[in-house]
Amino acid sequence: MTSPSHGGDPEFESQRAHQILKEVLKKVKPDQAEVERLERFARFITDKIYSAAASLFIEIEVMLVGSAARGTWVSGEHDLDLFMLFEANQTRAELELNGIEIGKYVVKQDYSDEEFYCISYEKEYAEHPYIKAVFGDRMGGKYEVDIVPCFAVTDPAKIESAVDRTPFHNQYVLSKIAGLEDEVLLLKQFMRGIGVYGSELKRQGFSGYLTELLVIHYGSFLKVLKEAANSWKAGMRIDIESHGKYEGADPLIVIDPVDPMRNVAAALSIENFGRFIDGAHRFLESPSIDLFFPKEPAPVEIDEFDEIASRRGTRFIFIAFDRPPVVEDILYPQLRRSATGATELLHREGFRVYRDAVWAGRHHAVILLELEVATLPAIKKHWGPPVWKRRHAAKFRSKHEGATYGIHIKDGRYLVDIERKYTDAKDFLGANLRKGTLGKNLKNADFAIIEGKKIFDLLEEEDFKVFLRTYFEPRLTT
Amino acid sequence: MTSPSHGGDPEFESQRAHQILKEVLKKVKPDQAEVERLERFARFITDKIYSAAASLFIEIEVMLVGSAARGTWVSGEHDLDLFMLFEANQTRAELELNGIEIGKYVVKQDYSDEEFYCISYEKEYAEHPYIKAVFGDRMGGKYEVDIVPCFAVTDPAKIESAVDRTPFHNQYVLSKIAGLEDEVLLLKQFMRGIGVYGSELKRQGFSGYLTELLVIHYGSFLKVLKEAANSWKAGMRIDIESHGKYEGADPLIVIDPVDPMRNVAAALSIENFGRFIDGAHRFLESPSIDLFFPKEPAPVEIDEFDEIASRRGTRFIFIAFDRPPVVEDILYPQLRRSATGATELLHREGFRVYRDAVWAGRHHAVILLELEVATLPAIKKHWGPPVWKRRHAAKFRSKHEGATYGIHIKDGRYLVDIERKYTDAKDFLGANLRKGTLGKNLKNADFAIIEGKKIFDLLEEEDFKVFLRTYFEPRLTT
Numbered sequence: 028m029t030s031p032s033h034g035g036d037p038e039f040e041s042q043r044a045h046q047i048l049k050e051v052l053k054k055v056k057p058d059q060a061e062v063e064r065l066e067r068f069a070r071f072i073t074d075k076i077y078s079a080a081a082s083l084f085i086e087i088e089v090m091l092v093g094s095a096a097r098g099t100w101v102s103g104e105h106d107l108d109l110f111m112l113f114e115a116n117q118t119r120a121e122l123e124l125n126g127i128e129i130g131k132y133v134v135k136q137d138y139s140d141e142e143f144y145c146i147s148y149e150k151e152y153a154e155h156p157y158i159k160a161v162f163g164d165r166m167g168g169k170y171e172v173d174i175v176p177c178f179a180v181t182d183p184a185k186i187e188s189a190v191d192r193t194p195f196h197n198q199y200v201l202s203k204i205a206g207l208e209d210e211v212l213l214l215k216q217f218m219r220g221i222g223v224y225g226s227e228l229k230r231q232g233f234s235g236y237l238t239e240l241l242v243i244h245y246g247s248f249l250k251v252l253k254e255a256a257n258s259w260k261a262g263m264r265i266d267i268e269s270h271g272k273y274e275g276a277d278p279l280i281v282i283d284p285v286d287p288m289r290n291v292a293a294a295l296s297i298e299n300f301g302r303f304i305d306g307a308h309r310f311l312e313s314p315s316i317d318l319f320f321p322k323e324p325a326p327v328e329i330d331e332f333d334e335i336a337s338r339r340g341t342r343f344i345f346i347a348f349d350r351p352p353v354v355e356d357i358l359y360p361q362l363r364r365s366a367t368g369a370t371e372l373l374h375r376e377g378f379r380v381y382r383d384a385v386w387a388g389r390h391h392a393v394i395l396l397e398l399e400v401a402t403l404p405a406i407k408k409h410w411g412p413p414v415w416k417r418r419h420a421a422k423f424r425s426k427h428e429g430a431t432y433g434i435h436i437k438d439g440r441y442l443v444d445i446e447r448k449y450t451d452a453k454d455f456l457g458a459n460l461r462k463g464t465l466g467k468n469l470k471n472a473d474f475a476i477i478e479g480k481k482i483f484d485l486l487e488e489e490d491f492k493v494f495l496r497t498y499f500e501p502r503l504t505t
Numbered sequence: 506m507t508s509p510s511h512g513g514d515p516e517f518e519s520q521r522a523h524q525i526l527k528e529v530l531k532k533v534k535p536d537q538a539e540v541e542r543l544e545r546f547a548r549f550i551t552d553k554i555y556s557a558a559a560s561l562f563i564e565i566e567v568m569l570v571g572s573a574a575r576g577t578w579v580s581g582e583h584d585l586d587l588f589m590l591f592e593a594n595q596t597r598a599e600l601e602l603n604g605i606e607i608g609k610y611v612v613k614q615d616y617s618d619e620e621f622y623c624i625s626y627e628k629e630y631a632e633h634p635y636i637k638a639v640f641g642d643r644m645g646g647k648y649e650v651d652i653v654p655c656f657a658v659t660d661p662a663k664i665e666s667a668v669d670r671t672p673f674h675n676q677y678v679l680s681k682i683a684g685l686e687d688e689v690l691l692l693k694q695f696m697r698g699i700g701v702y703g704s705e706l707k708r709q710g711f712s713g714y715l716t717e718l719l720v721i722h723y724g725s726f727l728k729v730l731k732e733a734a735n736s737w738k739a740g741m742r743i744d745i746e747s748h749g750k751y752e753g754a755d756p757l758i759v760i761d762p763v764d765p766m767r768n769v770a771a772a773l774s775i776e777n778f779g780r781f782i783d784g785a786h787r788f789l790e791s792p793s794i795d796l797f798f799p800k801e802p803a804p805v806e807i808d809e810f811d812e813i814a815s816r817r818g819t820r821f822i823f824i825a826f827d828r829p830p831v832v833e834d835i836l837y838p839q840l841r842r843s844a845t846g847a848t849e850l851l852h853r854e855g856f857r858v859y860r861d862a863v864w865a866g867r868h869h870a871v872i873l874l875e876l877e878v879a880t881l882p883a884i885k886k887h888w889g890p891p892v893w894k895r896r897h898a899a900k901f902r903s904k905h906e907g908a909t910y911g912i913h914i915k916d917g918r919y920l921v922d923i924e925r926k927y928t929d930a931k932d933f934l935g936a937n938l939r940k941g942t943l944g945k946n947l948k949n950a951d952f953a954i955i956e957g958k959k960i961f962d963l964l965e966e967e968d969f970k971v972f973l974r975t976y977f978e979p980r981l982t983t
Contacts, residue, residue: 260893261917278917301892301914308898340883340928377857377877381886400878404859405818414779415738420786433978436779439739439756450818500911 044314048213048248051319055216056209057102065095065105068162068170071143072133076109076174079132085125088112088179092197094235097204099211101219105170110193112179119187123155126176130158133174143170152354154188183285195285196236203243213248214238220319221306222497223299229359229387231296233303240267240281240291256307261297326492327499329483335499336479341381342401344453345477346394346460347485350387351468358387361466366394368464369456376459377403378452386494391486392469395498401452406432411441453478522727522792526691529797533694534687535580543573543583546640546648549621550611554587554652557610563603566590566657570675572713575682577689583648588671590657597665601633604654608636611652621648630832632666661763673763674714681721691726692716698797699784700975701777707837707865709774711781718745718759718769734785739775804970805977807961813977814957819859820879822931823955824872824938825963828865829946836865839944844872846942847934854937855881856930864972869964870947873976879930884910889919931956 057065069091076089093108094100111129113122127150138144146169148160157175164170177190186192204211215238218224226234233241244267245251264271264280271282273290278300283289310318327335336343346369351358362385370380379400386393411427412419414436427434427443435442449455457476477485535543547569554567571586572578589607591600605628616622624647626638635653642648655668664670682689693716696702704712711719722745723729742749742758749760751768756778761767788796805813814821824847829836840863848858857878864871889905890897892914905912905921913920927933935954955963 256895260891297917298914301917304892305898305902305914305919308892308895309902312899338883339922340881379855379878381882381884399855399882400857403818404877405816406859408859413738414782414786417734417786420783421790424783424787435979436776436783439775439779441783444817501913 040311040314044249044310047314047316050316051213051216052209054320055101055212057100061102064164064168065100065170068105068143068164069095069107072107072109072162072172075133075136076111076129079129080111083125083128083132085129086114087129090194090197092193096197097200097239098208099204099215099235099239101212101215105168107170107172108193109172109174110190111174111176112194113176115178115180122176122178127156127158130174134158134160154190192286199284200236200239200243204239207242207247210242210248211239214242214251216319217248217306217310218303220321221302223302223306226294228294228356230299231294232299233295234291237281237291240284241265243267252307252310255304256311259304261300324493324496324500326489327495328492329480332483332495333480342398342452343479343482344396344398344401344456345482346396346456346474347477347482348392348469348472348474350390350392351472353468355387357468358392359385361469362387362392362394365463365465365469366396369394369396369460372459372463373452373456376455377407378455384494384498386491388486388488388491392472393486393491398452403447403450405447405450406444407447409443409445411443413439414441415439518789518792522788525792525794526726528794529691529694530687532798533579533690535578539580542642542646543578543648546583546621546642547573547585550585550587550640550650553611553614554589554607557607558589561603561606561610563607564592565607568672568675570671574675575678575717576686577682577693577713577717579690579693583646585648585650586671587650587652588668589652589654590672591654593656593658600654600656605634605636608652612636612638632668670764677762678714678717678721682717685720685725688720688726689717692720692729694797695726695784695788696781698799699780701780701784704772706772706834708777709772710777711773712769715759715769715773718762721745730785730788733782734789737782739778802971802974802978804967805973806970807958810961810973811958820876820930821957821960822874822876822879822934823960824874824934824952825955825960826870826947826950826952828868828870829950831946833865835946836870837863839947840865840870840872843941843943843947844874847872847874847938850937850941851930851934854933855885856933862972862976864969866964866966866969870950871964871969876930881925881928883925883928884922885925887921887923889921891918893917
C-alpha cells in the first residue's frame with residue numbers, strides 16, 4: 028500500500044500537489060517585513076519584561092517559546108509566548124505572585140511614547156495564573172502575548188508543572204527544525220483547513236508542537252500525509268527518541284522527545300485522528316487547495332433549521348445552561364460528559380438519541396440532542412422479583428394487586444405494566460436531568476430545555492448557527 | 506422458610522384450606538355411577554378392539570392407560586387411551602398399518618343394537634398415526650377414545666418411540682397411586698384453575714403423568730404446594746428413583762421413574778413453572794376456591810380493545826397467517842419462533858416490541874405485536890469502514906459523496922445519514938417479514954398485516970377475544 032494516489036495519473040497528481048503546496052505557502056508564509064516586525068516586537072516585549080523584573084528586584088530569565096521562536100508561525104498569527112524562568116528553589120506561591128506582578132508591571136506601563144503599546148490584558152488561569160495581553164503597533168498591527176512564569180529546571184524529568192516542560196520543547200524543536208519550517212506551515216494550514224488543528228479541549232486536535240514533531244519525524248508535509256494515509260490506524264505509535272514508557276489506549280501516541288512518560292497527542296480525539304487520515308487520503312487522491320482554505324460554513328438560519336429537522340424526521344432538544352464562569356478547556360469536557368450523561372439517562376428510560384453535540388457561547392453552554400425516539404407509550408414494564416423469592420414475591424404482589432392490567436410472569440419473574448410518568452423526552456429531561464451525570468460546574472447551573480427552532484429565540488449568535496451547519500454537514504467533502 | 510402462611514393465622518388458614526379442598530373434591534371427583542359407567546364403556550371398547558384384531562388375524566394385547574386406568578380422572582372428563590401392544594419383532598410399518606386397520610374396524614362397525622355407538626372418528630398423527638373417536642351412550646354420555654398402536658417392549662430402555670413408554674408409565678403409577686387419587690384430582694384441578702395444566706405445546710404446562718408423579722413424590726396436594734412455594738426455583742430437580750442421567754437447563758426437571766434419560770417436565774415453560782409457584786404461594790397465604798374455579802375470562806370486544814390500546818399508548822400490529830394444515834403441537838412452536846423472528850427483525854431496524862403473543866384459530870394463525878416504538882425518523886445511520894482501511898474508505902467515500910448531510914467520522918469510522926426505506930413498523934414488516942425467521946409451515950403461508958382494531962373485521966371468533974383478555978389481564982390475581 029505505497030501507491031500515493033488513486034485519483035488519476037500518479038506523476039501528474041504529484042506535480043499538481045507540489046504546485047498547490049507552493050500556492051499555499053505563498054499565502055501562509057510571512058514575508059520578510061512581517062517577520063522583521065514580529066521579531067522587533069519580540070525584542071521589545073522581552074526587554075520590557077527584563078526591566079520590569081529588575082525594577083521589582085526579581086531574578087528571572089526570559090525565553091521566547093512557541094512558533095514565533097521557531098519560525099513556524101503562519102502569516103497573520105502574531106502570538107507570542109514569553110516564558111519567565113524562575114530559579115527552582117522558590118515556592119510555587121512565590122513564583123505565581125512574582126509572575127503576575129511582573130506581568131502586570133509590563134502591561135500597566137505608560138507606552139505613549141513607544142513604538143508598541145498595550146491595548147488590553149487579563150489574568151488567565153492554566154497551570155499557573157498568567158497575564159494575557161494584546162499589544163498594538165502604530166501601523167495597526169496586533170500581537171497577542173502570554174507572559175507565563177515557570178521553573179527553570181535542568182532536567183525535564185524534574186518538572187513541577189506542565190509549563191516547565193515548554194522550554195525543553197522549544198530547545199528540542201529548535202535543534203531539529205532548521206529547513207523544515209515551511210513543511211510545518213503547510214501541515215498546520217492543512218490541519219486548520221480540515222478542522223483538526225488545535226489541542227484545546229474544545230477542539231481536541233493536533234497541537235503546534237505535535238505538527239512540528241510529525242514533520243521532524245517524517246521529513247516533510249507530504250511524507251506526513253503519505254504515512255498517515257498508508258500506515259496509520261488507531262493505536263499508531265511514534266517514538267522519535269526511542270525512549271517511550273507511556274502506555275495508553277489513545278488513537279495516536281507520539282512520545283514526547285523530552286519526556287518518555289508523555290503522549291504529545293493525548294488530547295487528540297479519535298474523531299480528529301480519523302479526520303486527519305481521511306483528509307490525507309483525499310489530498311493524495313485528488314490534490315486541491317480547497318482543503319487548506321475551505322469556504323467558511325454558512326450559518327443555519329431558523330427556516331432552514333426547521334426545514335432540515337422536518338426532513339430528517341428527528342426531534343431536536345436543546346439543554347441550554349447559563350454559562351458557568353469557567354474557561355473553555357474546563358467547560359467543554361464537562362459539557363461532553365453531561366451530554367453523555369443526558370443520553371444515558373434518556374436511554375435508560377427507553378428514549379433514543381440519534382446524535383449529540385455541544386456548543387458554548389458567551390452566555391450559554393448548550394447540549395444538542397437529536398432524538399430518534401422522543402415519545403413513548405403511557406405504560407412501561409416494571410420488573411419484580413423471581414416468583415420463588417417468597418418474601419419479595421409476596422411484597423411485590425401485594426403492592427401491585429390493584430395493577431390495571433394484572434401481574435404477569437415472564438422468565439420466572441413478576442412483571443407489571445405501570446404508568447410512565449413522562450411520555451415525552453423533553454418533559455422527562457426537565458424533571459430528571461439533575462439525576463444524570465453532569466459536569467461539576469453545570470450541576471448547579473440554571474438550565475432551560477428548549478425544543479426545535481425555539482432555540483433561535485435564545486441564541487442569536489452567528490457562531491451557534493455555524494455550529495449547526497457543521498453539525499449537519501461536517502467538512503469531509505471537498 | 507417453612508412458615509406455611511403469610512396471610513393470617515396459620516392454624517385457621519390450614520383448616521380453611523382443608524375445608525376448601527373438600528368442596529373442590531365434591532365437584533371434581535366422579536361419583537360411583539359415573540365411575541361405573543366409564544368402566545363399563547372401557548370394557549366394551551376393549552372387547553371391541555380384541556374382537557376386531559381377531560377378525561383381522563392380528564395378535565395384540567389391549568391396555569387401558571392414562572387417568573381412566575388409574576382413577577385420576579376428573580368428573581366429566583371421559584378420555585380413554587387404549588393402547589394396542591404389538592410384538593416387538595414386527596416392523597414399524599406393519600405396526601402402523603395394522604394399528605390403523607384395527608382402529609378403523611372398530612369405529613366402522615354397526616353399533617345400532619349396542620349400548621354404545623361411534624359418533625365420529627378421525628385419523629390423527631402423533632408418533633404413529635392412530636384413530637381418535639368419539640363414542641356415545643343412549644343416555645347422552647360421551648367418550649373420547651384414542652386407539653393407539655405401540656410395541657410391547659420388555660424394558661423401557663429398549664423403546665422404539667415415545668408411545669411405547671406409556672404402558673410403563675401406567676404400571677409405575679398404578680403401583681404407587683393407591684390412596685392418592687384424590688390428591689391428584691385436586692392438583693389437576695388447581696393447575697387447570699391457574700392455567701398451567703396440559704403439556705400440549707400450545708399450553709406448555711404440566712402433564713397428567715407429571716401431576717401424578719408430584720403427588721407420589723411429595724405425598725399430597727398440600728405438600729406439593731408447600732414444596733413448590735418454599736423450595737422450588739428454576740432448575741429444581743426431582744428424581745424419585747434416584748437414577749437420573751438427564752442433564753438439561755429446564756426450569757423443572759422430574760426424572761422419569763421408568764427412563765433415567767428423560768425429563769417428564771420437559772414441555773413446561775418457565776412462565777408456567779413460575780405461575781404454579783405463584784399460585785401455590787397464593788393458595789397457602791389465602792386459601793380460596795376461586796383458584797380452582799376461576800371466572801371465565803370475558804372476551805374483549807372491539808370498543809374495549811380500542812379503549813385499552815389508546816390508554817396504553819402502544820400500537821398493536823397483528824400478523825395474520827392463513828392457518829397451515831398442521832396440528833397445534835406443530836403450529837404453536839412455529840408461531841412462537843416466528844414471533845421472536847419478527848421481533849428481532851423489528852429490533853434490528855430500530856423499532857421496539859413491548860410484548861408479543863400468538864394465537865391460532867380454525868382459519869388463522871396470528872402473531873400479536875404490541876409496539877413501544879412503531880415509527881422512526883426519515884433518516885438512519887449507515888456505518889462505513891474505519892478511515893484507515895484505505896481501499897474500503899475510498900469506495901465508501903465515493904459511493905456517498907453526494908450524501909445529503911455529508912460524511913461524518915465517529916469512533917474512527919465513516920458514518921452517513923441515509924434515508925430509511927420504511928419509517929413505519931407496519932410497512933416495514935409487510936416488506937420484510939419473510940426475511941426474518943419464520944416457522945417451516947408459515948414461510949410460504951399468505952399473511953396480512955393488520956393494525957389495531959381492524960383485526961376484529963378478520964377474526965370474530967370468541968376464543969380470539971378471550972385470548973386478548975388473557976393477554977391484557979393474565980390470571981394471576983384471585
